[in-house]
Amino acid sequence: xxxxxxxxxxxxxxxxxxxxxxxxxxxxxxxxxxxxxxxxxxxxxxxxxxxxxxxxxxxxxxxxxxxxxxxxxxxxxxxxxxxxxxxxxxxxxxxxxxxxxxxxxxxxxxxxxxxxxxxxxxxxxxxxxxxxxxxxxxxxxxxxxxxxxxxxxxxxxxxxxxxxxxxxxxxxxxxxxxxxxxxxxxxxxxxxxxxxxxxxxxxxxxxxxxxxxxxxxxxxxxx
Numbered sequence: 001x002x003x004x005x006x007x008x009x010x011x012x013x014x015x016x017x018x019x020x021x022x023x024x025x026x027x028x029x030x031x032x033x034x035x036x037x038x039x040x041x042x043x044x045x046x047x048x049x050x051x052x053x054x055x056x057x058x059x060x061x062x063x064x065x066x067x068x069x070x071x072x073x074x075x076x077x078x079x080x081x082x083x084x085x086x087x088x089x090x091x092x093x094x095x096x097x098x099x100x101x102x103x104x105x106x107x108x109x110x111x112x113x114x115x116x117x118x119x120x121x122x123x124x125x126x127x128x129x130x131x132x133x134x135x136x137x138x139x140x141x142x143x144x145x146x147x148x149x150x151x152x153x154x155x156x157x158x159x160x161x162x163x164x165x166x167x168x169x170x171x172x173x174x175x176x177x178x179x180x181x182x183x184x185x186x187x188x189x190x191x192x193x194x195x196x197x198x199x200x201x202x203x204x205x206x207x208x209x210x211x212x213x214x215x216x217x218x219x220x221x222x223x
Contacts, residue, residue, distance in 0.1 A: 055119070056198050062114040062123075063194035069107040070187035076104060076173045077180035085170045098162055101173060104180075105146065108134075109153045111187065120197065126190045127152070133182040140172045 075084055088097045108130070115127035131152040134141070138148055145160025161169075173180050 058118050059194045059198045062118050063191050065111040065114045066187045066190040069111045070184050072104050072107055073180040073184035073187060077175050079175045085174045089166055102156060105154045105156055112152055122193050126186055129186055133179055137172055137179045144168050
């Protein structure tokens with residue numbers, strides 16, 4: 001059966017879509033170039049899907065970075081005979097110590113960068129808390145060759161780090177300090193928040209999809 005403009009208009013009248021300026025066919029197929037200047041419902045949903053996809057990817061990267069930071073922070077701040085620093089002191093493998101500190105700094109910077117890319121008040125708050133934890137240890141950082149940039153990111157003077165004693169490094173990154181324990185705690189919260197945000201974005205898109213289904217069902221001419 002051929003669908004005519006008259007039939008579309010009649011369906012529009014039944015569903016309450018205004019038709020005094022555009023036909024229902026125009027309403028559905030409008031590309032946004034008409035006098036109304038607005039896109040179609042499909043355009044809006046497609047845009048929402050793209051935004052959701054980008055947001056989900058951002059949160060996924062943030063969660064991954066935070067999990068990596070948490071794991072390494074817990075490794076460095078461990079206590080007892082099997083703690084990381086006790087093993088280093090026993091083995092004398094300082095190269096492993098330096099590499100671990102460098103990895104930690106990289107993961108810290110990655111988490112901070114992803115927080116800045118991700119929307120939301122909580123992400124701003126966690127980013128601020130991470131930076132404050134670092135700033136509280138700025139003097140101890142400087143002693144072992146670590147500086148805090150204007151953007152909050154950490155940088156390492158490798159030669160100065162390698163010239164530092166295990167004990168000085170332990171004061172910052174070991175169980176006796178608070179820096180790694182604070183960052184482990186924050187990283188856990190950041191990861192949880194990123195997961196919740198991903199679920200929220202997914203839920204919003206699913207709701208939009210349901211909205212389209214409900215809208216489309218009103219124009220089932222063969223029902």
